[in-house]
Amino acid sequence: MKAILYTKYGSPDVLQLKEIEKPIPKEDEVLVKIHSASANAGDWHLLRGKPFMIRIMGFGLLKPKNQILGADIAGRVEAIGKNVKQFQPGDEVFGNLSDHGFGGFAEYVCARESALVLKPASITFEEVAAVPAAALTALQGLRDQGQIQSGQKVLINGASGGVGTFAVQIAKSFGAEVTGVCSTRNLDMVRSIGADHVIDYTQEDVTKNGQHYDLILDAAAYRSILDYKNILTPNGIYVFVGGSTAQLFQLMFLGPWISMTGSNKIVSLFMEPNKKDLVFIKELLETGKIAAVIDRRYSLSEVPEAIRYLEQGHARGKVVITLEDN
Template sequence: MKAMFYDKYGPPEVLKLIEMEKPIPKDNQVLVKIQASSVNYGNLVLLKGVPYLSRLAFGLLKPKYTIPGGDIAGRVEAVGKDIKQLQPGDEVFGDLSGCGWGGFAEYVAVPEDVLVLKPVNISFVEAAAVPMAAVTALQALRDKGQIKSRQKVLINGASGGVGTFAVQIAKSLGAEVTGVCSTRNLDILRSIGADHVIDYTKEDFTKKTQSYDLILAVNGYHPISAYKRALNSHGRYVMVGGGGAQFTEALVQGPFISLTGNKKMGNMLQRANQKDLIFMKELLENGKVKPVIDRTYNLSEAHEALRYFEEGHSQGKVIITM
């Protein structure tokens, strides 16, 4: 099979397209012929080993996982003897970030419990866009943000991969949603159901009189004090993306602010979760959420896909097809 392989940390150029043996599934594994994968921030962390703290999990001096790619969508080709739910021919999608990665390849062998049957009403390309980004948005809004119906929710960085899912998930949960993005992305947010849109090139939502019950910061940068100002008296702020300074403030100052007042502020790290992916499958099947796809690249163009994603201006998801 073909796979994107790397054996040293660095920029996207360290990836090499190689031929390697197709994996043989163990008794508790499923062999998936991958049709599409997608690019996420975690792929860049895996590839570069930055922030350096991540190397405790990914390998101190050289990569522990040599094929990146967390999200996959594909077709089951073979199953181990202990597999109970899936069978050859099933169309599936899933998040491999908790079981060794490996999505930038033509095949992968993984445990059954990281996969979910693909909704029949979406393509492999659309399905590959879902797992990491959508589950991140879901966990941030529902679990960390404790979103409730009729709340006023603001999503900063609403036009990217996580952001476009967050807008739709928040709407499906009954919130009144404001999306923040650049001028060129305003129509995208309106098309996926945002009640209000703010063009950050023209106005700063942290300096307006409107306050919010929940703010989800996916991209962009404002100091944590500005986010605090934009929350109502019992509001919540959840950071899942953005610059290093924003991450540090949420990690260090967030807990202190949360302990000393009624506003709750902090960050969240996504965890692969089959139940959450099943929840997203139902939203997809019901038409309440639809993946927004920016660009697709072939596997051999993975370097270009990662470079484009790294620029930070993608409109929805960046997909790699096999």
């Protein structure tokens, strides 16, 4: 089978398209023939091995432990191990492999059945491959860390990105009044997916317009955590799900202090893939409450270009990898 491999940390230039052996599923695994995958910020962080804590977390200190990137996949079950109960060959599935060794930028991958759910029949492989990591991050950030409630005023910073587009839609599904922050060119798109209000960050400073929010989900942190704290309501919550390394470290030091000494909570989220939440996301897809926004499509051989584009930070929604031969 064909796969995109990397054997050392570096830029997208270290990625190589190679022919390797097709994997054989273990007793508790499913072999999936991949039709589509999607790229996430985690892919280029893992590719570069930055921030360095990624290497310490078990992904390989000097070189990558897993040589095939790609967490989000959609495809068809080709074979199953003898202990697999939930799927049969021919089933159309999608899921997230970030707890299962990655491997999505390839023609085939083996995964435990807990990483997968059945694909909604009405949604294409491309559309559903764009969903898992971004939608799970948005859901867990809003519901679990943010404790979102109907009627709350919610601010989504980075509303036009992969996580942000799902966050706007999921917040609306919970009954929130949603404000999305994005650039000029993305205002209409963010409105179209349900935002009640939009703020163009190139024209307006969201931290100085007099508005306050019960919940801020920050998928594009680029300024001090204290600036966002100042626009929270008295019991408001700020949730960091993406941004610069500098902002992450600031949150790690200031967040606990702010949360312990005042009524606001300042927290971060590291998405935890799980089947229960993936089923919940599937139900939102089936009922039309959320849908993927796809910016660009690339072939398997174009994965380096896809990651270069994603790393620039200007993607509108998701970047999808389509395996045409599959």
